[in-house]
Amino acid sequence: MEPSKLIQEYFRDANLPHIWCPGCSHGIVTRAITKAIDELGMDKDNTVIVSGIGCSSRAPGYMAFNTVHTTHGRAIAFATGIKMSKPELDVIVITGDGDASAIGGNHLIHAARRNIDLTVIVFNNNIYGMTGGQYSPTTPTDAFGTTAPYGNIDQPFDILKLAEGAGATYTARGTAYHTKQLISYISKAIKHKGFSIVDAISVCPTYYGRRNKSGSGVQMMVWLKDNYVDVKVYDKLPEEKRAGKFVYGEFYEQERPEYTAEYQKIIDRLRGEV
Amino acid sequence: MSDQKQLVLKREWCKGCGICVAFCPTKVLIMDTDYKCTIANIDACIKCGLCELRCPDYAIYLKEAQDEQ
Ligand SMILES: Cc1ncc(C[n+]2csc(CCOP(=O)(O)OP(=O)(O)O)c2C)c(N)n1
Ligand code: SF4
Ligand SMILES: [Mg+2]
Numbered sequence: 001m002e003p004s005k006l007i008q009e010y011f012r013d014a015n016l017p018h019i020w021c022p023g024c025s026h027g028i029v030t031r032a033i034t035k036a037i038d039e040l041g042m043d044k045d046n047t048v049i050v051s052g053i054g055c056s057s058r059a060p061g062y063m064a065f066n067t068v069h070t071t072h073g074r075a076i077a078f079a080t081g082i083k084m085s086k087p088e089l090d091v092i093v094i095t096g097d098g099d100a101s102a103i104g105g106n107h108l109i110h111a112a113r114r115n116i117d118l119t120v121i122v123f124n125n126n127i128y129g130m131t132g133g134q135y136s137p138t139t140p141t142d143a144f145g146t147t148a149p150y151g152n153i154d155q156p157f158d159i160l161k162l163a164e165g166a167g168a169t170y171t172a173r174g175t176a177y178h179t180k181q182l183i184s185y186i187s188k189a190i191k192h193k194g195f196s197i198v199d200a201i202s203v204c205p206t207y208y209g210r211r212n213k214s215g216s217g218v219q220m221m222v223w224l225k226d227n228y229v230d231v232k233v234y235d236k237l238p239e240e241k242r243a244g245k246f247v248y249g250e251f252y253e254q255e256r257p258e259y260t261a262e263y264q265k266i267i268d269r270l271r272g273e274v
Numbered sequence: 275m276s277d278q279k280q281l282v283l284k285r286e287w288c289k290g291c292g293i294c295v296a297f298c299p300t301k302v303l304i305m306d307t308d309y310k311c312t313i314a315n316i317d318a319c320i321k322c323g324l325c326e327l328r329c330p331d332y333a334i335y336l337k338e339a340q341d342e343q
Contacts, residue, residue, distance in 0.1 A: 001284045004326065004335035016287065017331055023291035027330030179327045218296045221328070
């Protein structure tokens with residue numbers, strides 16, 4: 001049986017099935033990205049997908065675009081180089097919560113500060129999946145990881161607040177369960193001129209799930225369904241109903257000078273002067 | 275329009291996570307004895323595409339009628 005049209009068009013389907021565990025959400029988020037690209041009618045040859053290292057960062061290996069699988073934490077640095085050399089390219093970064101906010105945190109904040117026109121999709125499963133379940137900067141306080149056998153005492157980052165504080169001009173959060181909304185945020189993020197970031201909440205049943213007794217991929221998806229609320233609904237909820245809820249939705253959108261366009265102005269100015 | 279779509283299972287890609295079964299609104303799908311998805315009640319299918327949207331393994335999808343021509 002052949003795969004769907006979408007998969008045939010946007011995936012290197014000879015490499016499928018992928019390596020992700022049963023119930024891992026990374027496959028859902030990867031398909032969501034291709035669905036957004038399809039709806040936008042983007043040119044595959046003009047699109048570059050860059051990743052770091054992690055289970056999430058394996059996604060571009062399955063995607064039929066110009067793809068670069070780089071080193072841990074450095075996806076945004078490579079993507080910056082690609083975008084600077086050819087600003088007409090659409091550059092999308094696929095990264096994990098560890099890749100983006102731990103080892104790659106500095107690249108994240110400085111790319112946001114520059115407002116370079118990249119679209120960053122963080123496959124946020126609150127754990128280092130690939131290396132066996134070490135806690136990440138988005139692991140909730142009191143959750144368990146192989147490096148937090150007695151519970152995590154750290155406070156987690158809200159990656160979107162971090163990016164907004166640093167200068168990102170579009171931020172949104174979707175979940176693997178709320179897939180249609182996720183696709184629409186990815187689409188908005190790609191269209192946005194400037195640094196855009198989507199925190200895509202994914203689940204890792206194998207490492208986060210087992211350690212935290214969260215159950216199967218299905219049970220973790222049910223948890224997303226029951227605990228994530230659209231920010232527009234959340235804002236209208238009385239205080240007592242907000243407790244313990246998590247929010248998805250669009251959080252920030254602004255126009256600000258974009259880095260490669262500003263750089264081009266310098267080139268144009270100097271060329272005009274010689 | 276939508277009833278021209280056909281639900282297709284690519285069983286060899288199914289890893290048996292059960293997500294499609296859990297979230298199908300009309301209970302079209304079941305897990306079989308090999309713990310893989312099986313289309314058990316196609317008459318109930320409303321062609322909503324939620325299984326395709328959330329299948330992490332791209333093993334189930336709605337095929338457009340014109341795809342076959
Ligand atoms: C420089 C370097 N340090 C550490 C590692 C080991 N390592 C590989 S993946 C990973 C974490 C991945 O976590 P995340 O980015 O959240 O991706 P996930 O696997 O959860 O999708 C680490 C620490 C590495 N490959 N390179
Ligand atoms: S270890 Fe976790 S993140 Fe990696 S493929 Fe398995 S479920 Fe997905
Ligand atoms: Mg992770």
